[in-house]
Amino acid sequence: MFDSITGSIKNAVNKIRHKDDVASLKKAITELKKSLLKADVHHKTTKDLITAIELETKRLGIGQDSFLKALRNELSNVLTTQGNQGFVFSSTPPTTILMTGLQGSGKTTTTGKLANYLKLRKKKVLVAAADLQRLAAVEQLKQIAAQVEVDIYYDDNEKDPIKIALAAKEKATKELYDVLLIDTAGRLAIDEELMLQLENVRNAVSPDEIFYVADSLTGHDATKTATTFKEKIGIDGVILSKYDGDTKGGVAISIAHQVGVPLRFIGIGEKMPDLEVFIPDRIVSRLMG
Numbered sequence: 001m002f003d004s005i006t007g008s009i010k011n012a013v014n015k016i017r018h019k020d021d022v023a024s025l026k027k028a029i030t031e032l033k034k035s036l037l038k039a040d041v042h043h044k045t046t047k048d049l050i051t052a053i054e055l056e057t058k059r060l061g062i063g064q065d066s067f068l069k070a071l072r073n074e075l076s077n078v079l080t081t082q083g084n085q086g087f088v089f090s091s092t093p094p095t096t097i098l099m100t101g102l103q104g105s106g107k108t109t110t111t112g113k114l115a116n117y118l119k120l121r122k123k124k125v126l127v128a129a130a131d132l133q134r135l136a137a138v139e140q141l142k143q144i145a146a147q148v149e150v151d152i153y154y155d156d157n158e159k160d161p162i163k164i165a166l167a168a169k170e171k172a173t174k175e176l177y178d179v180l181l182i183d184t185a186g187r188l189a190i191d192e193e194l195m196l197q198l199e200n201v202r203n204a205v206s207p208d209e210i211f212y213v214a215d216s217l218t219g220h221d222a223t224k225t226a227t228t229f230k231e232k233i234g235i236d237g238v239i240l241s242k243y244d245g246d247t248k249g250g251v252a253i254s255i256a257h258q259v260g261v262p263l264r265f266i267g268i269g270e271k272m273p274d275l276e277v278f279i280p281d282r283i284v285s286r287l288m289g
């Protein structure tokens, strides 16, 4: 999957020729640094990672095995944030989730995937079509809801996303839904109006969690926008979409390290079942080949 980073990790390991050879460790670290940067790992993250890996390899005794062990441990440390645990249910249903993200990130599809994930776990799920920004978004969510057989709240005559979100919450509460997933407006880029609208929806429905859907294929931009969403509206989890198309692999590491919000799920295809709980060690194994 991440052929290039996996290959260059192997190259880095092969630089270590003899036990306790400090000069060859330096070469391995330089090679590793290059490959992390090429894989779109943020430069600060890369710096922290290689410093920790060099120290840990020395502590374990320089050699190929200890370099690999240090690399595996440090990657795992970076990717493991408190709260990596998939979906968390509120003690007072409906667990209300705001789905946020830029247009095209996969937000509406991911809302359907999460609904499907929860439905398979016997939860009563309501999705709400509060993305009124993109013309086709409501229709798309209707189709997805029908496909995964969950209920949907929408109002073709209502132009105010706050009213839609509130009405959906009222329905979900009255009709004892376990989970309410609210699909909110996306934009091509972050703008003040979008943030204000999101803030207002958030304040109106007091969600249990806000998920940010980040498109893996946008590399460093995914980290930047996730940071902005975190600062402006607060996010509780990141879902990395289109991970199946990501050949570099660095974005998960950068988001975990730079944004400081747990990665919760990854999207691994266009179909509804293509959603996995984010498991740090599984990602490390994929990166290391």
Ligand code: GDP
Pocket (backbone or CB within 6 Å): 101, 102, 103, 104, 105, 106, 107, 108, 109, 110, 134, 186, 240, 241, 242, 243, 244, 245, 266, 267, 268, 269, 270, 274
């Ligand atoms: P939105 O504007 O953020 O709501 O984006 P959409 O949900 O409409 O998704 C945009 C495109 O990305 C669609 O063609 C989706 O099928 C595709 N997509 C979403 N998630 C994934 C994923 O995990 N993998 C792949 N390969 N495609 C995805």
